[in-house]
Amino acid sequence: MVATIGAYREPVRPSLTVEIWSDVICPWCYIGKRRWEAAAAALRDEVDLKVVFRPYQLDPTASPGKSVPVVEAYAKKFGGEERAAQIIDHVTTVAAGEGLEFRMDLALRANTLLAHRLLWLAEATGNQYALKERLMRAYFCEGLDIGDIATLANCAQDVGMAPDAVRDFLNSEDGSAEVQTLLQIAAEAEITAVPTFVFDGRWMVPGAQDPETFVNVVRRLLAKNLETTNV
Numbered sequence: 001m002v003a004t005i006g007a008y009r010e011p012v013r014p015s016l017t018v019e020i021w022s023d024v025i026c027p028w029c030y031i032g033k034r035r036w037e038a039a040a041a042a043l044r045d046e047v048d049l050k051v052v053f054r055p056y057q058l059d060p061t062a063s064p065g066k067s068v069p070v071v072e073a074y075a076k077k078f079g080g081e082e083r084a085a086q087i088i089d090h091v092t093t094v095a096a097g098e099g100l101e102f103r104m105d106l107a108l109r110a111n112t113l114l115a116h117r118l119l120w121l122a123e124a125t126g127n128q129y130a131l132k133e134r135l136m137r138a139y140f141c142e143g144l145d146i147g148d149i150a151t152l153a154n155c156a157q158d159v160g161m162a163p164d165a166v167r168d169f170l171n172s173e174d175g176s177a178e179v180q181t182l183l184q185i186a187a188e189a190e191i192t193a194v195p196t197f198v199f200d201g202r203w204m205v206p207g208a209q210d211p212e213t214f215v216n217v218v219r220r221l222l223a224k225n226l227e228t229t230n231v
Helices: 027-043 070-078 081-097 113-125 128-142 149-158 163-170 176-188 211-230
Strands: 002-005 008-011 015-022 048-055 196-199 203-206
Touching: 015 027, 015 211, 027 048, 027 081, 027 128, 027 211, 048 113, 048 128, 048 176, 070 081, 113 128, 113 149, 113 163, 113 176, 128 149, 149 163, 196 211, 203 211
Parallel strands: 015 048
Antiparallel strands: 002 008, 015 196, 196 203
């Protein structure tokens, strides 16, 4: 596609929206985010990508305002401390390969609904991508309680949001209905594991795929869109 300016025809890159359904306490979501970023870097001269993070809760039954060491939570979920240690060692090793230094010995498992409401707010203010990264780093690398309003406000401040406004927002019910609607959309779309990447509202790719897979999916979708345009 080209745009004409006088006698000069300037190429115009196509655009594509990518919705990433994920939870901030999901290790594969952080790993998948890094792999997606590598793919996006490889595609930057071919397409304008708009990335939006959508909510998913790995454990919606977790008690609000109460956090527990992730080792304890994994032992309860996966059948004991030995199995929990194996899983933690595995994801920590995989994460290191993506340049992430997980400190799962410090991580605190918490209800993530407040974090998702904050990410919903950040989408409107243009801070969402940076906030997603900040919250994941807080959880996986710094041992911060991302179910705590003060912690969330501090993380939001780090990416340019007003902490007082964030605290007021999280102490209200604002955004709650909207996030619940998005969670319901995920359920109706049969998104049962994260991360799940939805390209252009049509193609769904589950899992923390290799960058090459993401690149191939985007290029195939762009080719399909071009075929449709030329019909």
